[in-house]
Amino acid sequence: MRNPREVVLKPIISEKSMAGMRAGKYTFVVARDATKTEIRGAVEAMFGVKVVRVNTINQAGRLRRMGYTRGFTPATKKAVVTLAPGQAIKAFEGMV
Numbered sequence: 510m511r512n513p514r515e516v517v518l519k520p521i522i523s524e525k526s527m528a529g530m531r532a533g534k535y536t537f538v539v540a541r542d543a544t545k546t547e548i549r550g551a552v553e554a555m556f557g558v559k560v561v562r563v564n565t566i567n568q569a570g571r572l573r574r575m576g577y578t579r580g581f582t583p584a585t586k587k588a589v590v591t592l593a594p595g596q597a598i599k600a601f602e603g604m605v
Contacts, residue, residue, distance in 0.1 A: 513551035
């Protein structure tokens with residue numbers, strides 16, 4: 510198994526993800542090649558919680574222009590992790 514910090518890269522802090530935290534759903538940017546099983550193990554190891562469900566979203570890169578130059582933003586993968594009832598991640602408690 511990989512190091513959990515290589516699987517879960519960073520949390521996503523937005524209005525929509527904050528609303529999900531009230532329901533026990535936390536959103537993270539994860540490695541593009543990470544599987545749901547790896548994501549579950551990494552979140553449980555990093556935060557000491559019980560994960561019930563993992564949903565993933567592959568986001569394609571978007572076209573961006575700067576004058577004549579055209580390019581794409583990097584493609585990313587997001588994971589929405591649902592925790593067991595009554596559990597929360599301590600690092601996010603003050604934000605909700």
